[in-house]
Amino acid sequence: MSLPLVTTVERRHRLGLRHRLAPSARAETVAEAADSVVALHATDAATVFLSARARLAEGGPDAxxxxxxxxxxxxRLLSMRNTLFAVSAELxxxxxxxxxxxxxxxxxxxxxxxxxEDGQGxxxxxxxxxxxxxxxxxxARxxxxxxxxxxxxxxxxxxxTISRGKKYETEQGVATRVIRLLAADGRIRRDRPRGSWTSSQYRWVHTEPWPAVPAAEARAEIARRWLHAYGPATEADLKWWTGWTLTDVRKALAVVGPDQVRLEDGNTALVSPGDTGPEPEPEPWAALLPGLDPTGMGWADRGFHLDPAHRSALFDYAGNIGPTVWWNGEIVGGWAQRSDGEIVWRLLGSPGRAAEQAITAEAARLAAWVGEARITSRFRTPLERELVA
Structure with missing residues (x-):
């Protein structure tokens, strides 16, 4: 018996609905928005807000x-791939x-x-x-x-002193390292920053560590949620996304028990158990997603939603995706905010008049939501630099 086929169009339908990017699928709460993609990238302070905004039915930065x-x-937790993510308190x-x-x-x-090695005892x-x-x-404070x-x-x-006696010897204060360690241990968490919601100068508060969950059980739960949000996908995709060892990835997937499907390129991939049927087609949708948004970064292989010819314009030298413009589950361009607050965007193809009208409306919605705030992507890409020049 041949494996069920999941077409590229159906994979894009899943993004609109499961990632809550189609207007009818948008979330009611911030936690729901985060859970829909398992975790929101949080390395750049603004990314959390802009990724949540794109998936929320209503609510401004204050929500x-x-x-x-x-x-x-x-x-916010230092977690997958040794990267800062924002996840729901439940997860x-x-x-x-x-x-x-x-x-x-x-x-x-x-x-x-x-x-x-420093030798000070x-x-x-x-x-x-x-x-x-x-x-x-x-x-006390x-x-x-x-x-x-x-x-x-x-x-x-x-x-x-780090690397004493070597040509790259450097003196380093311990404060940042100790604070990072306390945060990694779950004994402190990032609180409201100084400045606006785009600031990364966080205050810290004392908190209790998270309840312990057996590691194998926890990995299986992460794999189960990730597969629902990102499937069809491969074990290589999950390994890349989590940063786990291949052994841990395979053990977690064995607990989940995914089904195999065929893709249009002839390869096979994994989906949640029983999740092999066609996905309903959402209404047409446009989205302006920030740099490092999960929908752009969820797979090692992103060929089903990104034309390889556009990669060099939209990614930085380290492989971080910049701000992107989407139409019905496909990346069709990039956007940026200029110093005067204007949201500007450029298409990298010709998706049609309906797409341009929807993207224009979404850009206006984003501009109204951002208001007086100014956003500068931490990971600058060629297209983003051109747009703000």
Whole structure:
């Protein structure tokens, strides 16, 4: 018996509906928007807001700020691919156990190695004392920036020498490393930043670590959700997206028990159990997604929604996608915001009059939502640079 066929058009239908980009599929809450793509990239502060905006039925930046800093229904975690993501509080324990714990352990080993090599007698006991002092300062002061914590905790003003005796020897303060470690361990979290929602100068608050979930169980839950959002996909796609070992990927998929399907290019891929039928066609939709948006970054192979000829214009040298324009599940151009606030975009093809009208309307919706805020992508791409020049 031949495998069920999932066409390229059907894969694009899934993006409109499952990634909540078609207007009729948009989410009611920020947590729902994040869950629809498993996690929102959070390396760039503005990305979280713009990715959520594209998937929400209503609500401005204040709704996303409430989710992050008041309801705490959305939280930032250093996790997949050693990258900062924002995930729903419901999913956070699984992300923590599946991925973040291993990163935290690696971060601790690395810092202790640097402390030992520095030769000042700083060790695990000293680090534990510095961490405890930082937490005490947060309890006493309330939400604080890294600079404020350093001013309050003498140990955080300690400097160490990295790669002593080598030509790339450098002196480094420990404050950033200690704060990063506390965050990776789940003992502090990012709170409301100084400045607007586009700022990355976060304040920190003391919090309790996430409940422990068996790592294998957590990885299976992540794989199950990812496969629903991103399938058809391959184990190579999941390995790339998570940063797990191939062994862990295969064990997690074995628990999920995915079905195999055929793709139009002749390759096979995986979908959730029973998820082999055609996806309903959503209404026509346009989207302006930010750099690093999950819909553009969800697979190692993105050929079904991106013409390879357009890749060089839309990605930076490190493989990070920039701001993109979408029409019915396909990337058709890029966009940027100029210094005067104008949203500008360029098509990399000819998707037709209906597409141009819908994209124009979506650009106006984005401009109204952003208001007076100014967005500069952290990962500059050739097209984005041209548009703002």
């Amino acid at each position: 996303i700020e409430r989710a992050l800093y008041e309801d705490v229904s959305l939280v 956070a324990p699984h992300v923590d156990s599946s991925t973040a714990r291993a990163i935290a352990a690696k971060e601790r080993r690395s810092l202790l190695k640097h402390l030992d 700083l060790d695990a006991a000293w680090l534990a004392g510095a961490e405890a002092a930082a937490l005490d300062a947060l309890d 309330g939400p604080s920036t890294g600079s404020q914590l350093s001013a309050a905790v003498p140990a955080l003003r300690q400097k160490i």
